[in-house]
Structures are given as structure tokens and as C-alpha cells.
Amino acid sequence: MKRPTITDIARQAGVSKGAVSYALNGRPGVSEATRHRITEIARELGWSPSSTARALSGGRAGAIGLVAGRPDVLAVEPFLTALLEGVERELVLRVVRGPEAELAVYRRWRAERRVDGVLLAGPECAGELPGIGLPAVVLGGPPECREVPSVWMDDTAAADEVLRYLTALGHRRVVRLAGPAVLADPRVREEAFRTAAARLGLTEVRTVHTGPAPLPAAVTVHPPGGEVVRYPTVAAAAAGYRAEMATGFGRSGGMTGRNSGPAADAGSAGHRSSAGPAGRRGEPGAGFGRAGEVTGYRRGSVASAGHRAGRGAAAITAHPGEPAAPRLAPTVHSGHTTHAAETGAGVVRQLLTGPQPPTAVLCDTDTLAVAALVVARELGLAVPRDLSVVSWDDSDLCRLVRPALSAVRRPLAELGGLAASMLRDLIAGEDVGDVCASRPRLITRGSTGRARS
């Protein structure tokens, strides 16, 4: 049976389609009696608006988009459900691998007018969105890109609360397991962690990366013999760099052919867990200048982050000194771990069986935290007697495992709601600023206890 339209309602009510539209949209232009009659007939006929017709008439898709990178993480991390609970809008969801694929989706959505705007699950592509012409809001990240507003969470306060709590329990050797966090910028978390540790005088805390290392906030490419170019994001740098390569960097010298340079294989190595020339993962090494600036960023580093930059050996400089950007790992290695939990478990095993094992671990995701629990059990360690575990994500998983995990509860639904609201305003042409969601809170459960002396 054909679905009823406003034409059917108009015919039955003896009015024009325009009158029906006004009546059903609560707009002035019809009498209350006519409005009531039209509303009743619409209800009797079971009318509901056609979204395609509205999109046709209004020039709007009536939906927003979310591109989720790191499908492996999505498969196991429950954050998305909590986030979407807050969004409460028609949402087009797409899963891709890597920033380039993500940007391609945005361009296609824009060309097809598939969505009116997008929520960005990270800051990597934010700098590109204004150029593409899609209104966007960055989720979870810090206010970093001036063109794109962010809705973010105060990880600094959360890190402070966690470290204070652990310190009060006597913990001094604390390791942060930095995983492939999806809705937070790992650089901000790292900075928050370091700052809080410094404030508490904790000298034995450190970060170990179990997934991709943080990406730089801004990138400068120094092509051999060419003009220095500055890009707001790694994605932009890779795209620009590739374009430059196509034209041969002004046909200058310096092209040494395929896989030139010491880091040329970084991209083809798949998931690399080791750091660059400095050796230890997650710590600055050779090629680093003073704190806050990294020089000599190698081609392979960018390529491995999902941006195949092409051939050549241009020097690439990351600028973590840009807003809210702490120190960087020396090499941006494999952008996408395929088995986050297994990788995390391996790292925890190394930590706990090595010299000076930590008495507490703070895990970026609940999956990592569960992996830590499992490994501790494998090694015959009791949680929390021998090891305290804190998750930086509080999902159902944290309550289901035994012992239940102490966790930082982040306001994900609130974040989603705020982001959707900001995006709606942005689409309507209003000015939107950065917004900070409620402060994350530490929920203590059975996985944390006094440090073993």
C-alpha cells in the first residue's frame, strides 16, 4: 500500500499542500481549527515525513556522519555505544582504515550530499575538513585545530586524580599502557600523565606504547632543495608531499630511489612495536631536538602512519609545540594494530617479568586493562596484592571481570550529545566554540589496593 503523503492529507482535509506543511511543522499561517483537523487526518492516515523529500526540498541530508578508524579497536571497545546514546540523530557510520581512507569518505559524502556534517573521532583529519567543505566537530580531542571546534574531556584532571589515588596507596612504579585510544588524543593523555607525575614527584612512572605512537600536531616538510612547507596535520602533509613528489619537488636533486633512507621500510613493516633509533619504545631518541620539537622526522615515519608519502628523502619536522602537544615518540610506527589485546598482553608480560616491574598499571582502554588482569593471573600474580590495575575507560567490562576494575568514567553520552548539538548549530551557520564535557571521575573497585612494600 502506498504510503500517505501531504497531498493525501491535503485532499482529505480540503486544503492545499502548503497549508498541510505549515500545520504539521507547527508554523504560523493556518488557523488552529485547520491545524487540528490536518493533524488528526495525518494521524489517522499514519503519515510520517519523507526524509528524502525533505532533503530534496531543504538541500539538507538530515543526517550526520561518523567515520571510525581502527576497526580492530571498534570491535572490542564499547565506547561507541555510549557515545551514540548521546548523539540521538540520524547517523551515517563508516569504518575505514587510516586517515587517507577517512578523508576519501568525507570527500565522497560531501560530493553526494550524504550528510550535513561529521563528527571526527580524532584530530588527525580535522585540518582538512574546512577545505572539503563539511561542518565538523572533533570528539574527545583537545581544542587543537582552530578551524574545527572540539568537544573534549579534561584528561589532565583525571590523570591527576588517578595518580594521587595510586600514590596514596603507596605506588611509586606506575606504568601507563598507552593503547590505541579512540576518543582521546594520546598526546594529551601523555602530557596529562607526565604533568601529574611531576607534580606528585613520581620519578619512576613511564609510558609504554602498545599500539600506534602519537601523531604530531603539525608537520613541516623540508623537501631536498625545495621550499619548506608547513601542514596542519599529518594527513595534509602526506597529501601535499605526494603532490610535490609527483612534480619532483621542483625537479631538484635528492631522489635516491625506492626505499631510500634509513627509515624507508617503516611503512611496509606492518605493525612495528619498536621505537626508532633511540631503542626504547615510547621515549624520545636520536633525531629529537629540545623538548617540544622533533626534527629529522623521516619519510617512512609518516608513510607508516597510513600516508604513503611516496619516494624521496625529505626531512619532515613535527611540531608538538603546537597547542596541547607533548613530546613525541621518535618514530610513528604502524598506524593500526590488528590485535590490540594480544599486543597489550605481550607488553604487560614483558613489563611484569622484567626488572623493576611496576606495582600499578594505568591502561588507556578497558581491553588493555583486562589483558593486564589475564597476564597477571597467568604469571601467578594476585590483583591487587601484587599489581594494581586501572582502566581509563569504564565500560560494563570493567564491572564484569574479577576483580572488578577501577576505572576512569568518562562522560561519553554527554560528549556525544554535546557534539551533536554543536554540529547542529554549526550546520545552521552559527558560531561554535570548543566545549569541555564534565570531568572524568575515578571509580575505585577491586583491582586497586596498597602497593606491596
Added chain:
DNA sequence: AAAAGAAACGCATCGCATTA
């Protein structure tokens, strides 16, 4: 003020005319 009527939105599809 209330209501009617027409135009517009973007795209797919159809039918007709023209050409090879």
C-alpha cells in the same frame, strides 16, 4: 490572517527526435 497555488529542490526515468 488564512489559505491557495506555484516554484524549487536533485535525480532517475521515460519518451521522442535525431543521427549513424
Added chain:
DNA sequence: TAATGCGATGCGTTTCTTTT
């Protein structure tokens, strides 16, 4: 006869202009 090009039409809704 087949292929191609082009204009007309319809879909459902909103919005603007005109009329009562």
C-alpha cells in the same frame, strides 16, 4: 534498426507569492 541526446516528468516537501 540501433544508438544517442535531450527535454519532460514525477517523487514529497518546503517556501514564497498571490488571492480571498
